[in-house]
Amino acid sequence: MRDTDRELLKELVRLDVSQTDCSEVRRVLETCPDVADTLANPLVTHDEKHGIISKLFPESVQKFMQNTVRSGAVEHIGDILDEYEDILIDRQGSIKAVVRYVTPLTESQQADLRQFIMEKFGKEDVDIEYKHDPDIIGGFILNAGDLEYDKSYRTGLRLMKDTLQTKAAEYVGAPSSAKSSSSDIISVLKTEVRDFDVKSGATETGFITRLGDGIARVYGMNSVMYGELVEFETGIRGIVQNLEEKSIGVVLLGDDHGLTEGSSVIRTGKRAGIGVSDELLGRVVDALGSPIDGLGAIKADDYFPIEREAPGVIERKPVNVPLQTGILAIDSMFPIGRGQRELIIGDRQTGKTSIAVDTIINQKGQDVICIYVAIGQKSSTVAQIVNTLKKYGAMDYSVVVCASASDPAPFQYISPYSGTAIAEYFMSKGKDVLIVYDDLSKHAVAYRAMSLLLHRPPGREAYPGDVFYLHSRLLERSSRLDDEHGGGSLTALPIIETLAGDISAYIPTNVISITDGQIFLESELFNSGLRPAVNYGLSVSRVGGAAQTKAMKKASGNLRIDLAQFKEMEIFTQFSSELDQSTTELLDHGRMLTELLKQPLYNPLPHYEQVILLYAAQHGFFKGIPLKELREHRTDLMNYIRSYGQDIISEIDEKKVLTDDLAERIERILTAFEE
Numbered sequence: 001m002r003d004t005d006r007e008l009l010k011e012l013v014r015l016d017v018s019q020t021d022c023s024e025v026r027r028v029l030e031t032c033p034d035v036a037d038t039l040a041n042p043l044v045t046h047d048e049k050h051g052i053i054s055k056l057f058p059e060s061v062q063k064f065m066q067n068t069v070r071s072g073a074v075e076h077i078g079d080i081l082d083e084y085e086d087i088l089i090d091r092q093g094s095i096k097a098v099v100r101y102v103t104p105l106t107e108s109q110q111a112d113l114r115q116f117i118m119e120k121f122g123k124e125d126v127d128i129e130y131k132h133d134p135d136i137i138g139g140f141i142l143n144a145g146d147l148e149y150d151k152s153y154r155t156g157l158r159l160m161k162d163t164l165q166t167k168a169a170e171y172v173g174a175p176s177s178a179k180s181s182s183s184d185i186i187s188v189l190k191t192e193v194r195d196f197d198v199k200s201g202a203t204e205t206g207f208i209t210r211l212g213d214g215i216a217r218v219y220g221m222n223s224v225m226y227g228e229l230v231e232f233e234t235g236i237r238g239i240v241q242n243l244e245e246k247s248i249g250v251v252l253l254g255d256d257h258g259l260t261e262g263s264s265v266i267r268t269g270k271r272a273g274i275g276v277s278d279e280l281l282g283r284v285v286d287a288l289g290s291p292i293d294g295l296g297a298i299k300a301d302d303y304f305p306i307e308r309e310a311p312g313v314i315e316r317k318p319v320n321v322p323l324q325t326g327i328l329a330i331d332s333m334f335p336i337g338r339g340q341r342e343l344i345i346g347d348r349q350t351g352k353t354s355i356a357v358d359t360i361i362n363q364k365g366q367d368v369i370c371i372y373v374a375i376g377q378k379s380s381t382v383a384q385i386v387n388t389l390k391k392y393g394a395m396d397y398s399v400v401v402c403a404s405a406s407d408p409a410p411f412q413y414i415s416p417y418s419g420t421a422i423a424e425y426f427m428s429k430g431k432d433v434l435i436v437y438d439d440l441s442k443h444a445v446a447y448r449a450m451s452l453l454l455h456r457p458p459g460r461e462a463y464p465g466d467v468f469y470l471h472s473r474l475l476e477r478s479s480r481l482d483d484e485h486g487g488g489s490l491t492a493l494p495i496i497e498t499l500a501g502d503i504s505a506y507i508p509t510n511v512i513s514i515t516d517g518q519i520f521l522e523s524e525l526f527n528s529g530l531r532p533a534v535n536y537g538l539s540v541s542r543v544g545g546a547a548q549t550k551a552m553k554k555a556s557g558n559l560r561i562d563l564a565q566f567k568e569m570e571i572f573t574q575f576s577s578e579l580d581q582s583t584t585e586l587l588d589h590g591r592m593l594t595e596l597l598k599q600p601l602y603n604p605l606p607h608y609e610q611v612i613l614l615y616a617a618q619h620g621f622f623k624g625i626p627l628k629e630l631r632e633h634r635t636d637l638m639n640y641i642r643s644y645g646q647d648i649i650s651e652i653d654e655k656k657v658l659t660d661d662l663a664e665r666i667e668r669i670l671t672a673f674e675e
Contacts, residue, residue, distance in 0.1 A: 004071045005080055011064055012084045019088055021058040022081050025065075028056050029077065039065075040074040095126055097144035100133035100152075105140070117144050148205040148266070204267045208232075209247060211259055214408045215453045216250045218265050224248055227307050229268045234258040238265075239272045239410070242454050249454045251410040253288060271307065274418045275300025276425035281369070284386055284400040287415040289422075292402065293386075304425050306417035310476035317482040319516075322547045323434065323491050326362030326604020327355060329534045329597040332556040332614055334519055337547025338432050338489040339480025343511055345496045345503060346521030350533050352495045354601055355519065356436040357385060359493065361392045362604035363434060369426045370398040371435040373419035376412050376442030379404045392602065405442075409453075412446035420477050420490075427481070427488035435478070439495035440471055444507050461506050468510050475514050503538070517541035531598060536563050549607065549656035555614040559593065566590020593617060595627045596634070608652040609638055612666060615658070621670045637673055645669045 029036050035056065039049055053065045068074055097117055099105070105113065110128070117126045133141070138153035206220030216238060224230065228240045230250055234257070242249025250265070274289040277300050284293040291298050319337035336342045344352045360370040372389075374382045382402050389395045399422055403415035416437050423433040437443070444467055451464040459465045471494075478492040494515065496508050501522065503512065512518055517540045526533035545553050569586055573579060579587070596617050599605070605613075613634060616622060625633050641648065648665055652658075 273305040277301035287411040304421040325359040334541040335547040341492040343515040343518035350521040409446040551658040
């Protein structure tokens with residue numbers, strides 16, 4: 001309320017205007033809309049306005065009306081009167097209630113009801129309005145304040161139906177040895193019928209005052225929580241996002257068809273969450289956990305809230321177990337550990353999703369559960385990714401959560417939180433979980449659209465001020481838990497899309513500061529044929545060697561330094577015609593390493609193959625081989641080692657240490673292959 005309006009409200013209180021006179025002001029303004037326009041018109045003289053006020057309005061409010069006209073607040077009269085009437089009700093100690101019934105209440109029942117309301121709300125006076133409503137079948141529904149006390153037969157029948165359906169599902173799903181006899185089912189039915197009249201209670205309710213663009217403004221429900229689920233009268237649900245003095249902002253999780261201003265809303269008392277179970281593996285679900293792959297329903301064993309506090313520092317343990325991506329360039333230079341958050345960042349069409357999908361495919365046989373969250377992607381793109389995962393057998397241990405570009409902004413907003421809730425379910429069972437958010441740029445855009453519709457103040461690039469908290473509270477949930485808390489881990493690979501390689505933009509810098517490193521993919525490298533197009537200078541892993549096996553750490557050696565020197569020397573010598581031998585060898589070695597790090601799509605390399613290839617490259621076994629023949633040469637080499645060096649492969653996979661003896665045996669088999 002404006003300061004001017006507040007002063008006018010104080011004047012009404014000082015004048016002690018009655019409820020009757022307030023109603024008369026409303027009646028005049030509603031009956032003659034031209035009166036308000038005339039009083040607000042600056043071309044009408046003050047004397048003319050004074051005459052209109054004297055003729056049409058009660059004497060007790062004439063001074064208030066004159067001051068209202070003088071301060072230019074005519075259009076706010078309705079709001080000021082609303083506030084004043086609330087003050088009158090509180091001052092008088094009265095409350096208004098509405099009772100819907102089928103059979104009229106007797107006088108004694110009405111007296112009992114009045115007494116109940118007086119005790120419940122501590123009011124001395126109760127104004128009860130009775131309305132006949134045959135839709136409730138029987139009983140009655142009481143609305144008083146922002147509470148609804150439902151003793152209707154309609155609600156009792158719905159609760160009975162839900163209970164019997166649950167019992168029936170349990171009966172059908174139970175083994176034959178554990179099934180109840182028919183007499184047990186009859187006893188359940190008898191209990192439901194006996195308790196039919198008492199199964200009701202007080203529910204806090206509200207009603208819609210404004211609706212549009214997937215956002216509802218709801219009046220009432222003073223005790224509702226932020227993030228709580230509320231249910232509309234059409235059955236769809238919403239999540240509370242704004243808590244204001246007299247209303248709340250709710251984002252709708254579904255179509256608003258059938259809802260209008262005045263539609264009722266009921267609290268559920270539950271935070272927004274998702275049903276979880278092992279049956280989710282191999283399935284494609286939407287942001288609410290409902291299947292969208294046409295393979296039938298998913299039975300939930302538990303309910304996990306989508307918003308959850310991240311594990312504390314005491315509950316975590318160091319990130320020192322590698323999560324192999326199968327991509328040589330990443331595992332050798334920017335290793336990812338279980339429980340880490342490694343950002344994949346770059347322009348569109350540079351292979352960001354391909355790195356994530358390769359990583360998921362590489363987890364086959366590694367006892368890692370994978371969650372892929374598609375945010376704002378085309379449905380055809382998601383279908384293509386699902387088909388790829390099925391082709392390589394990765395859907396057996398994966399879950400795909402899809403909020404496509406055609407879904408409303410609230411679905412795109414909650415989808416990464418829903419995916420994380422599924423991941424936390426498996427992590428709570430001691431599993432190692434990998435989650436991919438593809439991508440958080442579209443997530444931030446969906447949140448911005450939702451926030452602007454909720455009338456939150458915009459900040460930089462029109463994003464709301466809490467957009468950093470949006471992603472930090474999501475990514476902080478990724479961790480590696482100690483044995484006391486289950487020993488599971490959650491590794492996150494968030495994806496961010498940049499524009500023209502600008503990693504200093506608002507959202508990229510936010511997420512870079514939250515994560516434990518980034519893999520930067522560059523368009524120029526991608527177009528030049530280097531795939532994956534990893535920029536070795538701007539990419540980094542803040543966990544580093546702690547998330548590498550000793551074998552990989554020793555085999556990779558100074559790989560990153562060698563590539564940096566090659567890049568610098570290549571730029572320096574690109575216009576030189578004569579080069580000395582050491583410079584030529586450095587350039588040849590760098591070109592060989594660059595070619596070696598090229599990797600086809602959906603072809604992750606096992607750990608032993610990465611170690612052997614890097615060892616061979618660092619010890620000059622690929623020296624002198626033409627670059628065009630290098631890929632065929634390395635394929636022949638690995639086929640030879642698989643045939644004659646199984647003992648070497650087994651030792652690398654089991655011990656993951658490159659001892660002097662093992663290095664000597666690798667050199668012998670490499671030499672034998674060369675000969």
